[in-house]
Amino acid sequence: MYAKVIVDVPAKQTDRPFDYIVPEPLRDWVAVGSRVGVPFGPRVLQGFVVELQESSDLSAAKLKPIEQVLDLYPPLTPELVELGRWLSETYLCPYIIALQAMVPGALKSKYERHVKLSGDPSYDDGLFRLPVYDEIIAFVQSKGSVELNALLEKYRSSGAAVKDMLSSGTLVEFQFIKGSAPAKTALTVFPPEQPLQYVEQIPARSPKQRDVLHYFADHPGPVKLSELVAQLKISASTVKGLAEKGIVAIKEVEIFRDPYAGRHFQKTSPLSLTDEQQAVFGEIKESVADQRHAVFLLQGVTGSGKTEVYLQAIQQCLDMQREAIVLVPEISLTPQMVERFKGRFGDEVAVMHSRLSQGERYDEWRKIMLKQAKVAIGARSAIFAPFSNIGLIIIDEEHETSYKQEESPKYHARDAAIARARKHRAAVVLGSATPSLESVYRTTEEGGYFRLLSMKSRVENRPLPKVNIVDMRDQLKAGNRSMFSRPLYKAIEERLHKKEQIVLLLNRRGYSTFVMCRTCGYVASCPHCDISLTYHQQAHSVRCHYCGYAEREPVVCPSCQSEHIRHFGTGTQRVEEELSKLFPGIRVIRMDMDTTTEKGSHEKWLNMFKNRQADVLLGTQMVAKGLDFPYVTLVGALAADSVLNLPDFRSAERTFQLLTQVAGRAGRHELPGEVFVQTYTPEHYSVISASHHDYAAFMREEMAMRRTGGYPPYCRLILVTFSHEQLQLLVRTAETFVSRLKESGRDVPGMDVLGPVASPLARIKDRYRFQCMIKYRGGADAARLVRQTADSLQDTVSKHKLQISVDVDPQLLM
Numbered sequence: 001m002y003a004k005v006i007v008d009v010p011a012k013q014t015d016r017p018f019d020y021i022v023p024e025p026l027r028d029w030v031a032v033g034s035r036v037g038v039p040f041g042p043r044v045l046q047g048f049v050v051e052l053q054e055s056s057d058l059s060a061a062k063l064k065p066i067e068q069v070l071d072l073y074p075p076l077t078p079e080l081v082e083l084g085r086w087l088s089e090t091y092l093c094p095y096i097i098a099l100q101a102m103v104p105g106a107l108k109s110k111y112e113r114h115v116k117l118s119g120d121p122s123y124d125d126g127l128f129r130l131p132v133y134d135e136i137i138a139f140v141q142s143k144g145s146v147e148l149n150a151l152l153e154k155y156r157s158s159g160a161a162v163k164d165m166l167s168s169g170t171l172v173e174f175q176f177i178k179g180s181a182p183a184k185t186a187l188t189v190f191p192p193e194q195p196l197q198y199v200e201q202i203p204a205r206s207p208k209q210r211d212v213l214h215y216f217a218d219h220p221g222p223v224k225l226s227e228l229v230a231q232l233k234i235s236a237s238t239v240k241g242l243a244e245k246g247i248v249a250i251k252e253v254e255i256f257r258d259p260y261a262g263r264h265f266q267k268t269s270p271l272s273l274t275d276e277q278q279a280v281f282g283e284i285k286e287s288v289a290d291q292r293h294a295v296f297l298l299q300g301v302t303g304s305g306k307t308e309v310y311l312q313a314i315q316q317c318l319d320m321q322r323e324a325i326v327l328v329p330e331i332s333l334t335p336q337m338v339e340r341f342k343g344r345f346g347d348e349v350a351v352m353h354s355r356l357s358q359g360e361r362y363d364e365w366r367k368i369m370l371k372q373a374k375v376a377i378g379a380r381s382a383i384f385a386p387f388s389n390i391g392l393i394i395i396d397e398e399h400e401t402s403y404k405q406e407e408s409p410k411y412h413a414r415d416a417a418i419a420r421a422r423k424h425r426a427a428v429v430l431g432s433a434t435p436s437l438e439s440v441y442r443t444t445e446e447g448g449y450f451r452l453l454s455m456k457s458r459v460e461n462r463p464l465p466k467v468n469i470v471d472m473r474d475q476l477k478a479g480n481r482s483m484f485s486r487p488l489y490k491a492i493e494e495r496l497h498k499k500e501q502i503v504l505l506l507n508r509r510g511y512s513t514f515v516m517c518r519t520c521g522y523v524a525s526c527p528h529c530d531i532s533l534t535y536h537q538q539a540h541s542v543r544c545h546y547c548g549y550a551e552r553e554p555v556v557c558p559s560c561q562s563e564h565i566r567h568f569g570t571g572t573q574r575v576e577e578e579l580s581k582l583f584p585g586i587r588v589i590r591m592d593m594d595t596t597t598e599k600g601s602h603e604k605w606l607n608m609f610k611n612r613q614a615d616v617l618l619g620t621q622m623v624a625k626g627l628d629f630p631y632v633t634l635v636g637a638l639a640a641d642s643v644l645n646l647p648d649f650r651s652a653e654r655t656f657q658l659l660t661q662v663a664g665r666a667g668r669h670e671l672p673g674e675v676f677v678q679t680y681t682p683e684h685y686s687v688i689s690a691s692h693h694d695y696a697a698f699m700r701e702e703m704a705m706r707r708t709g710g711y712p713p714y715c716r717l718i719l720v721t722f723s724h725e726q727l728q729l730l731v732r733t734a735e736t737f738v739s740r741l742k743e744s745g746r747d748v749p750g751m752d753v754l755g756p757v758a759s760p761l762a763r764i765k766d767r768y769r770f771q772c773m774i775k776y777r778g779g780a781d782a783a784r785l786v787r788q789t790a791d792s793l794q795d796t797v798s799k800h801k802l803q804i805s806v807d808v809d810p811q812l813l814m
């Protein structure tokens with residue numbers, strides 16, 4: 001038997017399957033999707049089996065055997081192996097990168113450098129050696145092989161000897177693939193069927209052993225040894241004594257690290273649906289019941305009860321013995337959200353997100369693999385949950401940009417979901433109050449086969465909050481230089497008085513705090529990137545958000561030596577300071593990148609707010625999504641235009657989405673809500689239609705703009721970014737690329753190559769950046785040409801370490 005293996009070398013030359021012999025003893029272990037160790041040149045590399053064959057086109061004499069199989073069960077299903085191919089072709093990345101993206105981090109290849117003895121250690125070359133040489137030889141021999149770092153650690157003062165032995169060939173180095181992430185096990189006690197039957201056999205001087213038997217009489221079934229010991233206040237040797245007598249058995253059993261262990265989830269039952277919910281649910285249910293592939297775009301206003309529809313649709317799917325995946329944006333994957341799913345489906349839910357430790361993530365993934373979980377809920381990468389019988393995939397807040405991965409493979413989870421659902425004949429539900437234009441377009445005859453479902457009112461006909469637009473230019477004219485307009489100020493005062501709660505949104509991007517000299521206008525900027533440094537209060541430092549460069553906040557201007565240099569702008573920290581000044585005693589919770597890095601902090605803040613230990617929840621986009629707190633009656637968007645001014649054709653869409661989402665946090669329960677949107681561009685249609693909750697009006701206007709401008713969804717885009725330290729070489733390569741692509745794309749209808757131009761972020765980490773944009777309609781022709789053209793520049797690229805990055809359907813144009 002032969003296997004085709006994709007090896008772990010993400011380069012153009014190796015981006016194809018290589019044939020290997022499957023040796024007899026490994027036959028039962030190797031399957032499509034197995035992770036294997038294979039010899040490749042002088043090394044042993046990790047790879048994935050993508051095909052098995054009875055014969056090979058190459059002669060067996062030329063082929064090498066697979067050396068090891070790394071996991072008990074293949075980490076990828078054949079369907080995922082196939083999806084990997086689709087990802088690599090669609091998003092133009094090496095196949096291995098796509099395959100690795102689908103397995104948990106704990107399984108990503110880790111190579112260790114090991115050493116072993118080259119030959120017979122007793123061989124004496126007659127040369128004088130320090131005694132430590134013999135010690136090292138004896139040590140390595142006793143172990144067979146040793147990790148190089150461990151050896152150097154042990155013989156710390158004899159590093160030179162080790163090096164010497166490596167160069168003389170006494171020791172040889174080889175690479176060793178670290179095997180599968182260790183599953184965690186626990187000693188577990190298995191009781192006999194009739195525990196009390198054995199009580200007589202226990203001598204009276206061992207009353208504790210009798211206690212154990214009585215315990216099992218009341219609690220039949222296996223129990224963790226540690227738990228039993230703690231419960232009965234006995235020692236482990238008591239239980240071992242019983243095991244030696246053959247009364248109980250102690251075995252090592254695999255356990256899952258449960259990130260939600262010890263947490264009780266209130267069991268919930270299905271709510272009776274509103275008419276609108278019922279209508280929507282009916283359609284989804286039918287498609288799930290018929291095992292028919294369909295994509296539904298569910299547009300439901302904030303608070304219309306989309307989540308309840310998801311829950312009932314999942315129930316339907318589980319009833320049919322099929323599995324479900326729920327994607328939510330990372331920042332909405334709050335404990336509140338998890339609770340709603342765990343509350344309904346209990347232990348059948350596996351949760352996958354980046355705040356879990358690698359071990360926890362791995363165990364959640366294994367629960368799916370071993371069919372102990374039927375529902376996977378997680379951020380983007382949960383779309384690769386290794387289920388084999390998917391009935392339903394839900395993508396909540398489908399418009400979110402975080403569904404597009406920024407690193408290779410630059411996939412969009414929405415399209416990966418559709419690709420998977422097709423194979424499984426599953427239904428896809430894309431839910432949002434503000435669906436993306438791309439998805440809406442695909443509900444039209446011209447654009448695709450999505451079906452539009454909508455829910456226009458909130459549950460129990462609660463009114464949507466009243467939204468007031470505040471023109472900040474008027475505020476300035478009236479002499480108010482504060483970041484709070486008069487109306488918002490009054491509204492906050494009133495809520496504090498009534499002990500109601502407030503959510504304040506400040507979008508960080510474009511509004512972070514920078515350091516400027518008032519005398520000469522100097523702005524502290526990163527020496528490696530073309531971007532200003534951001535002020536951080538805690539360390540009194542300034543930092544670059546792209547490369548991590550940091551320095552102390554300057555006290556004199558480096559340019560003119562003036563002392564009038566200080567931090568400016570309205571970061572969340574400044575808003576917090578100003579709030580405390582204006583409203584002494586106000587209790588503020590600030591949620592941004594700085595306050596939520598610690599594990600569990602996100603949850604802690606939200607719990608405090610939920611328990612009304614704070615008046616204000618202040619934050620970045622994090623506070624705009626998914627939160628459902630009954631006492632929030634006021635929402636303020638402090639700088640609504642911060643997104644609008646970004647150089648991106650989606651800026652109006654993003655503004656509309658953000659304002660709608662944050663406004664949706666107010667008045668979701670009995671108390672009515674009110675919203676203030678502070679802006680310098682109150683006449684903009686995205687601001688006006690958000691204030692009227694008028695999605696249709698926004699959509700009409702925005703679609704027309706895109707059609708005229710020739711932007712998605714009326715065409716598709718590929719963004720190609722070039723980067724290098726030398727500007728000239730960079731520009732020359734980018735120009736060659738563009739002219740070659742134009743030449744080869746002459747006959748592709750509707751293809752347009754723009755650029756090259758300097759990227760909006762013109763330099764990162766000392767590398768200049770140029771980009772070109774390809775607009776096209778329809779099929780994969782354009783993508784194929786882009787790949788070919790990039791490949792034709794391969795020589796320049798590898799010779800000068802130039803980088804070409806290709807982004808199909810880009811979400812960020814920086």
Ligand SMILES: Nc1ncnc2c1ncn2[C@@H]1O[C@H](COP(=O)(O)OP(=O)(O)OP(=O)(O)O)[C@@H](O)[C@H]1O
Nearest residue numbers: 271272273274302303304305306307308459626664
């Ligand atoms: N059929 C129902 N009967 C009673 N209450 C319901 C019903 N459906 C949902 N709710 C409640 O209404 C509130 C809003 O529902 P939910 O959070 O699901 O809305 P949503 O559409 O997901 O909102 P958003 O998009 O703003 O997150 C929740 O508190 C939910 O428990």
Ligand SMILES: [Zn+2]
Nearest residue numbers: 517520557560
């Ligand atoms: Zn200065």
Ligand SMILES: [Zn+2]
Nearest residue numbers: 526529544547
């Ligand atoms: Zn930098």
